[in-house]
Amino acid sequence: MRMRSGGKGLFSAGRSGGMKTAAGSGEVTVDRRSKLGLCVLCGLPAAGKSTFARALALRLRQERDWAVGVLSYDDMLPPALPDGAGTQPRPSQWKMFRQELLKHLECFLVAVIGGGQMSAPPNSTEAVWEDFITCLKKQDLIFSAALEAQPCHLLAKTVVSRPLFLVLDDNFYYQSMRYEVYQLARKYSLGFCQLFLDCPLETCLLRNGQRPQPLPNETIHLMERKIEKPNPEKNSWEHNSLMIQSTACPVEASLEVTDLLLTALENPIKCVEDNTEQKETDRIICSTNILHKADETLRRTISQTMKEAKDEQIPLNNLKRLAEELNRLKADFLEDLRQGNRKYLCFQQTTDLSDVISSFCDERDTVVQKYFSKQH
Numbered sequence: 001m002r003m004r005s006g007g008k009g010l011f012s013a014g015r016s017g018g019m020k021t022a023a024g025s026g027e028v029t030v031d032r033r034s035k036l037g038l039c040v041l042c043g044l045p046a047a048g049k050s051t052f053a054r055a056l057a058l059r060l061r062q063e064r065d066w067a068v069g070v071l072s073y074d075d076m077l078p079p080a081l082p083d084g085a086g087t088q089p090r091p092s093q094w095k096m097f098r099q100e101l102l103k104h105l106e107c108f109l110v111a112v113i114g115g116g117q118m119s120a121p122p123n124s125t126e127a128v129w130e131d132f133i134t135c136l137k138k139q140d141l142i143f144s145a146a147l148e149a150q151p152c153h154l155l156a157k158t159v160v161s162r163p164l165f166l167v168l169d170d171n172f173y174y175q176s177m178r179y180e181v182y183q184l185a186r187k188y189s190l191g192f193c194q195l196f197l198d199c200p201l202e203t204c205l206l207r208n209g210q211r212p213q214p215l216p217n218e219t220i221h222l223m224e225r226k227i228e229k230p231n232p233e234k235n236s237w238e239h240n241s242l243m244i245q246s247t248a249c250p251v252e253a254s255l256e257v258t259d260l261l262l263t264a265l266e267n268p269i270k271c272v273e274d275n276t277e278q279k280e281t282d283r284i285i286c287s288t289n290i291l292h293k294a295d296e297t298l299r300r301t302i303s304q305t306m307k308e309a310k311d312e313q314i315p316l317n318n319l320k321r322l323a324e325e326l327n328r329l330k331a332d333f334l335e336d337l338r339q340g341n342r343k344y345l346c347f348q349q350t351t352d353l354s355d356v357i358s359s360f361c362d363e364r365d366t367v368v369q370k371y372f373s374k375q376h
């Protein structure tokens, strides 16, 4: 992918409020703080996010002369995590991968904001870091060089001399996943916005089926049940969000999208001083209590469900399978809670357990339905 006027330049240390590049054509001073934004792209698998992100990046480079980077999580998935052709990675693996990518992104942001070169953060997985670097290089955002015989990664001139938008392309189906990105934007006072690509389930299934390596349809069904769309009324941090139809008229959608991105760039999130450590401690205490309560309540729910199933005279072997499935579901839910993927656990001080239980009951009903329909 090429930038419109692609001269690359060496990057030198930044100064308060601005930074300089020792580029071939002379020094450029920019006030980076008001011109750096993160955009979270979310939606169901095969909704068309990557296609949209590529087109958006091209348009912004051509029409607005911005530097744009698309971080497609699929492209950086380590080989140890299956990519959907067969088994799915466990939620804990996904969470670790997402968080590692955010650390890499932070490393890039620090280089852009403060000046300097990029090197892998401590304890990073080499394959993920290499794929991240390759992704940035392919988009002419960084380049490799040798400084005093040491290989290093330097920022391209375009990155420091123009507004820079980074588009994160993944499903981001829980708001807690998006909130992690928001926290990063807040930490560095960046622009932040969210684009939800709305696409009917049937269209996603159709598009998915036409891909060379389709996901199992069940995965898309499941995500459709779980997805938490941006909800600006409920979450003030999601106020800069836009829902676009994946089949919308491109011109109309593009005007709205540009407006969203400009608003984000011009209104970076204010970094509020807070007692982060204390908040994290509170969160852990809160999560532990909730996990314990959730475990107890889910056990009781399963036991009650099994009693009702027995009363319905479901055959013994089916009862056994039903119990196994419900226990697996419980384990998945608890793991999900433990990983902080549930919205209430992740960033609120109090947790409404009834939401968790009600969500579990929805999933339980789908499971139970199978056994009842076998019965009748």
Ligand SMILES: Nc1ncnc2c1ncn2[C@@H]1O[C@H](COP(=O)(O)OP(=O)(O)OP(=O)(O)O)[C@@H](O)[C@H]1O
Pocket (backbone or CB within 6 Å): 043, 044, 045, 046, 047, 048, 049, 050, 051, 052, 074, 170, 171, 207, 208, 210, 211, 246, 247
């Ligand atoms: N607007 C569109 N009209 C028709 N087909 C489309 C459209 N957008 C994307 N597609 C097709 O749908 C398929 C999925 O698109 P894409 O890979 O962009 O989806 P995605 O949301 O990024 O998927 P995933 O989350 O699984 O990576 C591709 O084959 C693509 O060509």
